[in-house]
Amino acid sequence: MSTDYQYESKPALIKGDHSFGSITDMIAKTPLSPTPKLWYLAFGLSNVLLIILLGAIGYLVWDGTGIWGLNNPAGWGWAIINFVWWVGIGHAGTLISAILFLFRQGWRTAINRFAEAMTIFAVMCAGIFPAIHVGRIWVIYWVFPIPNQMAAWPNFSSPLLWDVFAVSTYFTVSLLFWYVGLIPDLATLRDKAKSKIAKISYGIAALGWTGSFRNWWHYEKAYMILAGLATPLVLSVHTIVSFDFAVSVIPGWHSTIFPPYFVAGAIYSGFAMVLTLMLIARKIYKLEDIMNIDIMEKMNLVMMVTGNLVAFAYLMEGFIAWYSGYIYEQGIFWLYVVGPYAWGFWILMFCNVITPQFLWFKKIRRNVGLTFVISIIVNIGMWFERFMIAVASLSTDFMPSSWDYFSPTFWDIITYIGTFGLFFTFFLLFLRFLPMVAIAEVKGVMPQADPHNYDEDSKEFDASKTEPVMVQQEQTV
């Protein structure tokens, strides 16, 4: 018996009828044309928020961490929640640029530049929080192993110090990876630019790149190695962030499920943030051919998988609390569900357990409006996840006599809102002056880029060659 298999051709990664030249024009046009008015408006708003952030930090340095809502059991509040939330968002960028590269997922080229930029700016926002949380920021250099006047050295066995190394390495490697990816595109902008200032600035940044194959050869190797290095790195960063909690003995924190659960949650929230930004940018900059619905659907699938992993982790926490027979663990889980922060728990359940279930439906995965709404809900949910972990576990610890309810102050809130100013200031500068899609990589995944898709004699592009050769199956009984 034989079964008839029908070959279904894969949808093209780039929609519309595009040549290499039209791809260049579509992407390079934005950084090289005059600034739109809407950009000034958005940039102005971001700058206002950024100034608010700087003011909030200034007051914090002046007055100390007492301006925040921290109290005696809850020594970690919004600052740590925001730190974990922003770092988590960054993870999608590295996943898209490194892990999907190693898995040869051509669709990543539509969003990788964009997502990597988001990573870098999100990690910048994240890094601010632990730094200002130390209270005496003028001696922050004590966290680095630098010989100092007291002949003291940092404690290398502390997870908080691991975090310093993890986040700073993550930032540096993401920046290097991003820049390496930018070099050929900066050369494109250098060659396309008309104004002298633009030509010189892009020219310096492009380092004299010519597109020589002998250069591409080392370049591709470097890119692959960087992807290989960034892959374990991205998994390690949120693992180490989770150690900040898991290595302590607080019930609700002391758990081996934290590393994988944090990583899954990070990718979940990161993809949501990339979607939020992408759905706006593709509309404004008319990049619907590149950042198309197929790519949105694939990202929704990643969100569905990681969202369900996170939901499974919640179930597992409850199960382990019961199965461990450890009353404090059981107590804290019960307190999540019905305790003083139960409202947070149920928001979390709605956002992170119920919402991803909508993504089982293809219609919803391919609907731009609904995806946008879901991406926002996911980001809210992931913020509440960190809120429950950081605040709910701390403020109701072993002894009810030491419990205290945590509420944020005005300064907590505006510092958090202010980080959006920092994020969007940089993100808008990126959208304005750099190619927001990796031009060379998009060209590289077009069927016209592969010499095998050309006719041997006429040397013309032959679309039929992009399909695999059909082999007639022999009838076997």
Added chain:
Amino acid sequence: MEADNRQIYGVLAEFRNPKELVDAAESVKNSGYSDFDTYAPFPIHGMEKAMGVKKSPLGWIVLSGALIGMVGALALMVWVMGYEYPMNISGKPFINIPIYVPITFELTVLLAAFAATFGMIGLNKLPRFNNPLFNVERFEKASDDGFFVCIEASDDLFAEEKAEKLFRSNGATHIETVYDSE
């Protein structure tokens, strides 16, 4: 003539598409040239075979970066925690290798990434302030949608007419002699 005072850098030919470029590169290699290069807006699959490019030594540079990071991190932590500034933390041993794993890993990755980035830039002899190819106006297309081959004058077999003939037989759409800047 003005051109006589200038040094010839090479002969540049433009081709229509990646397929023609690969075929042209192969025939240039088979004609015995070694100082030549192809230029395209993206890396072309199979070009390394057509041009006979050797394996990139970048992996070794990265490996040495990674080893320096790993050994350096371990040495720093063992020295600080064991000898320079021992701290008794809940009675744990001073030299406690498992606890050094996260920072060792991070510094290994960090130095390897620096080696990969700067190794690549170094192997490509970048940054470069000028390149004779930039004197050619149409070479701007190399970062957009142009596909070029250049046989360089430094090659022992180089002769302007011979190179032009070879390119023409491969169907070049445009051939131009490149001069060094004065």
